[in-house]
Amino acid sequence: MDPVSVSALVTLLSKIFDGTTGKVGEQLWDNLTSVVRRAFGRRSTSVEAAKRLGERPGDADSIRSLAEALVADSARDPQGAVQVRHWVARAERELVDAGSISSTIPGDVHRNVVQARDIHGDITF
Template sequence: MDLISVSALVSLLSKIFNGTTEKAGEQLWQSLASVVRRLFGRNATSVEAVKRLGERPGDPDAIRALAQALVDDTSRDPQAAAQLRHWVVAAEQTIAANGDVTNSVSGEVSGNVLQARDVHGDITF
């Protein structure tokens, strides 16, 4: 099984705390904290790192420390690594579904332009 990299976890955790995911970010953070406690009990480095990040939400050093602790702890436990990978996939899907959208129009445009994130149903101009 591929281990999750520190940089991938830093990126994901940063997205959770940077405010773009709003309520989804809070839910993801709570679910990660729960997963870490369940996987590692009370004595793992990851549990302490979750506590520190919870005290300093969004702090880049605390984010990096948690990412490193998760990589270290899961490298010794294949089952924990699989469960963390499952959480990462679900978190990435949640962020993609709740993330920002950037629309841009460039060049010469003649006619109607629609900028939207999700469109359900017909559009008529």
């Protein structure tokens, strides 16, 4: 599994707090806070950052602080990093399944376009 980036975490956390994810977002947030406590301990930078974000839901600075703390804690703790990566994978799947992540192609399209989720094999036009 690849390491998780700050930008990927910011994107996921922003989506969870943007008001469009409803119950799925609430469940993912609850799950993340549990993962963080379990993976890094109650006194970690990530736990403190998660607490601040919980107090200020959707705050962009708090989202970025949590993302940075998760990446830093993951770099120090490989087992914790695995748990965070599993959470990210689950969050991405659930947000896609809930229709909370989508792609839009602006303007008129005059070429071939493919929008897909899981592709196993070639695509030919």
